[in-house]
Amino acid sequence: xxxxxxxxxxxxxxxxxxxxxxxxxxxxxxxxxxxxxxxxxxxxxxxxxxxxxxxxxxxxxxxxxxxxxxxxxxxxxxxxxxxxxxxxxxxxxxxxxxxxxxxxxxxxxxxxxxxxxxxxxxxxxxxxxxxxxxxxxxxxxxxxxxxxxxxxxxxxxxxxxxxxxxxxxxxxxxxxxxxxxxxxxxxxxxxxxxxxxxxxxxxxxxxxxxxxxxxxxxxxxxxxxxxxxxxxxxxxxxxxxxxxxxxxxxxxxxxxxxxxxxxxxxxxxxxxxxxxxxxxxxxxxxxxxxxxxxxxxxxxxxxxxxxxxxxxxxxxxxxxxxxxxxxxxxxxxxxxxxxxxxxxxxxxxxxxxxxxxxxxxxxxxxxxxxxxxxxxxxxxxxxxxxxxxxxxxxxxxxxxxxxxxxxxxxxxxxxxxxxxxxxxxxxxxxxxxxxxxxxxxxxxxxxxxxxxxxxxxxxxxxxxxxxxxxxx
Numbered sequence: 001x002x003x004x005x006x007x008x009x010x011x012x013x014x015x016x017x018x019x020x021x022x023x024x025x026x027x028x029x030x031x032x033x034x035x036x037x038x039x040x041x042x043x044x045x046x047x048x049x050x051x052x053x054x055x056x057x058x059x060x061x062x063x064x065x066x067x068x069x070x071x072x073x074x075x076x077x078x079x080x081x082x083x084x085x086x087x088x089x090x091x092x093x094x095x096x097x098x099x100x101x102x103x104x105x106x107x108x109x110x111x112x113x114x115x116x117x118x119x120x121x122x123x124x125x126x127x128x129x130x131x132x133x134x135x136x137x138x139x140x141x142x143x144x145x146x147x148x149x150x151x152x153x154x155x156x157x158x159x160x161x162x163x164x165x166x167x168x169x170x171x172x173x174x175x176x177x178x179x180x181x182x183x184x185x186x187x188x189x190x191x192x193x194x195x196x197x198x199x200x201x202x203x204x205x206x207x208x209x210x211x212x213x214x215x216x217x218x219x220x221x222x223x224x225x226x227x228x229x230x231x232x233x234x235x236x237x238x239x240x241x242x243x244x245x246x247x248x249x250x251x252x253x254x255x256x257x258x259x260x261x262x263x264x265x266x267x268x269x270x271x272x273x274x275x276x277x278x279x280x281x282x283x284x285x286x287x288x289x290x291x292x293x294x295x296x297x298x299x300x301x302x303x304x305x306x307x308x309x310x311x312x313x314x315x316x317x318x319x320x321x322x323x324x325x326x327x328x329x330x331x332x333x334x335x336x337x338x339x340x341x342x343x344x345x346x347x348x349x350x351x352x353x354x355x356x357x358x359x360x361x362x363x364x365x366x367x368x369x370x371x372x373x374x375x376x377x378x379x380x381x382x383x384x385x386x387x388x389x390x391x392x393x394x395x396x397x398x399x400x401x402x403x404x405x406x407x408x409x410x411x412x413x414x415x416x417x418x419x420x421x422x423x424x425x426x427x428x429x430x431x432x433x434x435x436x437x438x439x440x441x442x443x444x445x446x447x448x449x450x451x452x453x454x455x456x457x458x459x460x461x462x463x464x465x466x467x468x469x470x471x472x
Contacts (some may be wrong), residue, residue: 003018003023004018004023004026004027004134005131006127006130006131007442008317008319008442009103009113009121009317009318009319010099010101010111010112010113010114010122011027011111011112011113012102012103012105012109012110012111013109013110013111014108014109015052015053015054015108015109015110019109019110019111021057021058021061022139024058024061024062024100024112025061025062025064025065025139025142025144026134026137026139026142027112027130027134028061028062028065028066028098028112028142029065029069029133029137029141029142029143030130030131030133030134030137031045031096031098031114031130031133032065032066032068032069032071032143033069033133034114034126034129034130034133035071035095035096036069036071037129038095040095040096040117041069041070041071041095042095043093043094043095043117044071044072044073044074044092044094044095045066045071045072045073045074045094045095045096045097045098046073046074046076046085046088046089046092046094046096046097046098046159046161047059047062047063047066047073047074047075047076047097047098047099047100048076048080048081048082048084048085048088048097048098048099048100048101048161049076049079049080049099049100049101049193050079050080050081050082050099050100050101050102050103050192050193050252050253051079051191051192051193051195051216051218051252052100052101052102052107052109052110052218052252053107053110053218054110055079055100055101055110056079058100058110058112059075059076059098059100060075060147061144062098062100062112063075063147063150063156064144064145064146064147064149064150064156065142065143065144066098066150066155066156067144067145067149067150067153067155067156068142068143068144068145068150069143070155071155072154072155072156072157073150073155073156073157074088074092074094074157074158074159075156075157075158075159076088076158076159076160076161077158077159077160078160078162079192079193079195079216080161080162080193081192081193081194081197081250081253081254081255081350081351081352082099082101082103082113082115082193082253082254082255082348082349083165083254083255083341083346083348083349083350083351083352083353084161084162084165084197084254084352085097085099085115085161086099086115086119086120086346086348087119087161087164087165087168087346087348088159088161088164088165089115089117089119089346090119090346091161091164091165091168092159094117095117096114096115096116096117097114097115097119098112098113098114098115099112099113099114099115099253100112101113101193101252101253102252103225103251103252103253103255103256104224104225104226104227104251104252104256105224105252106224107218107219107220107224114126114127114130115348118322118326118347119346119347119348120318120319120322120323120325120326120346120347120348121317121318121319121322121347121348122319123319123323124319162196162197162200166197166200166201168345169201169352169353169356170201172342172344172345172353173201173356173357173360174284174360174364177283177360177363177364178202178205178207178359178360178363178364179205179206179363180363180364180366181205181206181207181359181362181363181364181366182206182207182208183207183208183244183245183246183359183362183363184207184208184210184242184243184244184245184246185198185207185208185209185210185244185245185246185247185248185359186209186210186211186212186235186238186239186242186244186246186247186248186260187199187209187210187211187212187214187247187248187249187250187355188211188212188213188227188232188234188235188238188247188248188249188250188258189211189213189214189249189250189254190213190220190221190225190226190227190231190249190250190251190252191213191214191215191216191217191220191221191225191252192220192225192250192251192252192253192254193252193253193254194250194251194253194254194351194352195211195214195215195216196214197254197352198248198352198355198356198359199211201352201356201359202359205363207359207363210238210242210244212234212235212238213234220252221234225251225252226251226252226256227249227250227251227256227257227258227338227351228258228266228338229266229268231249231258232247232249232258232260232266235247235249235258235260236260236264236265236266237264239260239261239262239264240264244262245262245362245368246259246260246261246262246358246359246362246369247259247260247261247264248260248355248358248359249355250351250352250355251338251351254350254351254352255339255348255349255350255351256337256338256339256349256351257269257272257338257340257351257354257355257358258338259272259355259358259369261368261369261370262368262369262370263370267369267373268336268385269296269334269335269336269337269338269339269340270296270297270299270336270385270452271297271373272354272358273292273296273297273299273300273332273334273340274297274299274300274302274303274376274380275361275369275372275373275376276332276334276340276354276357276358276361277290277300277303277304277331277332277334278303278376278379279357279361279364279365280331280332280342280357281303281306281307283361283364283365286331286342286343287307287309287331288309288328288329288330288331288332288343289304289309289310289311289312289324289328289329289330289331290303290304290309290310290311290312290330290331290332290333291311291312291314291321291324291325291328291330291332291333291334292311292312292313292314292321292333292334292335293313293314293315293316293317293320293321293335293336293424294313294314294315294316294421294423294424294425294427294437295316295335295336295387295424295437295439295448295450296334296335296336297336297383297385297452298383298433298435298452299376299380299383300332300334302380302381303376303380306379306380309331310328312324312328312330313421313423314423314424315423315424316335316424316425316439317335318333318335318339318348318349321333321334321335321339321341321347321349322341322347322348323347325341325343325347326347329343330343331343333347335349336385336387336450338351338354340353340354341353342357381433381454382454382455383433383452383453383454384452384453384454384455384456384458384459385450385451385452385453385459386450386451386459386463387448387449387450388448388449388450388451388463389446389447389448389449390446390447390448390449390467390472391444391445391446392445392446392447392472393445394445396445396471396472397440397445397446397447399471400440400447400470400471400472401440403470403471404425404426404438404440404470407426407438407469407470408420409428409469412428412430412436412462412465412466412469413458413461413462413464413465414461415430415431415432415434415462416430416431417429417430417431418430418431424439425437425438425439425440425448426438426439430462432454433454434451434452434453434454434458434462435451435452436449436450436451436462436466437449437450437451438450438466438470447470447472449463449466449467449472451463451466
């Protein structure tokens with residue numbers, strides 16, 4: 001059996017260890033077989049890649065395998081964000097896309113993910129079908145042509161997906177609002193594939209944009225291309241130094257976003273998603289269901305409730321949010337880790353779209369992020385959220401997993417448990433609107449404890465109480 005296992009968002013592995021050209025071609029052959037089995041091979045496939053080491057060469061190898069299977073491919077001419085590659089599927093009516101990316105993983109990793117014809121993350125059923133094709137596949141069974149041969153017979157064509165995507169975004173954004181803005185922004189694309197997009201979006205406006213880390217560095221400055229609080233210290237420093245109104249960031253393949261306010265403080269996705277939703281409701285008059293994962297802030301619920309909108313709660317993973325965007329035409333789908341998309345866009349998380357909407361929101365409202373947050377809290381109350389990762393040995397992990405199966409306490413700290421959900425892990429809703437969620441990692445001896453509370457003090461108390469109850 002091949003040593004290739006798909007995770008929540010494709011296959012990722014260390015370059016030259018497991019992530020080799022031979023293994024990438026095996027995965028490409030399994031995807032090619034899936035496209036044939038699904039009757040989609042005739043529509044061709046988009047092939048995109050991020051700015052990691054050897055990504056363009058791995059992408060060319062995938063195109064060679066598609067050509068060997070008589071499947072047309074559009075190979076992007078430059079490093080291309082995951083959401084842009086996904087949009088190209090719709091623009092070209094392709095049968096799907098293959099994206100070479102390890103997103104925000106360490107620099108020594110690369111990865112490959114398949115994006116189906118609906119332009120969102122693959123469902124578990126699709127992933128399982130590709131894995132089944134991989135099970136006994138041998139290297140000598142891979143059908144492949146060289147890139148030159150594939151181009152000569154017209155099976156491999158170049159694609160610049162950027163203009164197609166930007167034209168679509170221009171239709172989605174309200175440029176009348178954007179032109180009101182005269183703010184100063186610092187952008188950090190974190191050396192990744194999202195370079196050059198926001199620059200185009202705000203061209204011709206009064207918005208001043210400074211960009212840091214806007215060149216390819218396959219080592220990502222020696223850190224992770226992840227736009228979380230730790231990873232955005234350089235952006236924080238730049239915002240304070242330049243006295244900017246806002247700091248925005250994208251991860252390595254630009255499907256997640258990060259935000260720093262004018263005071264140099266990190267604004268988490270759990271803080272930003274309700275602000276964006278409230279803006280879309282109030283100023284853009286959008287309506288529809290709201291989708292969030294079980295680990296994402298309930299402030300979205302409070303905003304949705306104000307407008308009489310249903311909330312779809314899903315398991316963790318944007319693939320579940322994507323299905324809600326497709327099936328329920330959700331107005332917004334978001335997750336606490338920084339993934340977001342909206343109605344009328346592809347059902348793939350898109351950091352570029354997110355930061356563009358944030359710029360539009362601030363330009364329209366003419367208020368700072370802090371002022372908008374205070375306004376939201378006055379309207380809907382205050383919620384504070386955090387995730388705590390606790391390591392343990394494998395034996396302890398099994399013990400706690402067994403305990404969780406029947407874990408149903410009446411109280412957590414000093415609050416009464418009002419409901420118990422098992423959509424993904426165990427989530428306990430408390431009688432004052434706070435909640436806790438415990439999920440074991442699928443791959444590591446780690447438990448993740450998510451807590452949302454009415455104050456920082458209560459959040460700490462709930463975290464400690466859960467740890468004591470579970471012996472972690």
